[in-house]
Amino acid sequence: MVLLLRKVPHQESIPETSSWQDIFQRDTSAYTACVADDDEIVTWWGLVIEGYVATQDKLMGEIAKRFGLSPAQFDIMLRLVRTPGYQMSMTKLANEAALSSGGFTKVADRLEKAGLIVRRPSRDDRRVTYACLSEHGRTIANNARRTCAAILRQRVLEPLGSDASKALAEAMRTLREVNKE
DSSP: OOOOOOOOTTGGGSOTTOOHHHHHHHOHHHHHHHHHHHHHHHHHHHHHHHHHHHHHHHHHHHHHHHHOOOHHHHHHHHHHHTSGGGEEEHHHHHHHTTOOHHHHHHHHHHHHHTTSEEEEEOSSOTTOEEEEEOHHHHHHHHHHHHHHHHHHIIIIIHHHOHHHHHHHHHHHHHHHHHTOO
16 A cells, blocks of 8 residues: 655654554554545545546447447457558457457457458468458548547547646556556
8 A cells, every 4th residue: 555644743753663553653643644645545546547437438438339349349449550551460469458368359259240350360370360450440440549539639638638638648657667567
């Protein structure tokens, strides 16, 4: 658990070897400050999650309504349309999308059935199969990407402004990096 601590009276006089339990027993104001800061940081994190969920729900609801894509399908299509040659190995795509092999196979089956991707075996390694966007898939992926960007401009950029939006993206990038497995 992360603790945010405000400077409290007498904090400077506490030996560095003291445990937090010792500090709290000697100075109840330190304990009160920690509890207040615990509540504050937990509330902040809750707001981050709530803001993300509300925005993601609006975004994915509109993508589903306009294009018939689930969040996982949209993620895969977006990854493929942004990849040179519009193709990626099935294994790499599953890993990047954080899907299990079985989960990814189901999503890929649905995309293939809808004519949005085709599977192609590798010429160099018969163990590798590529997921490739079809022409129709490229059209849908590009349109969905443009719609996504328009929704994000409306739901994130307009309310926050450019500087706060960039700061939010940088903060999330930092959290992603420090919390990688």
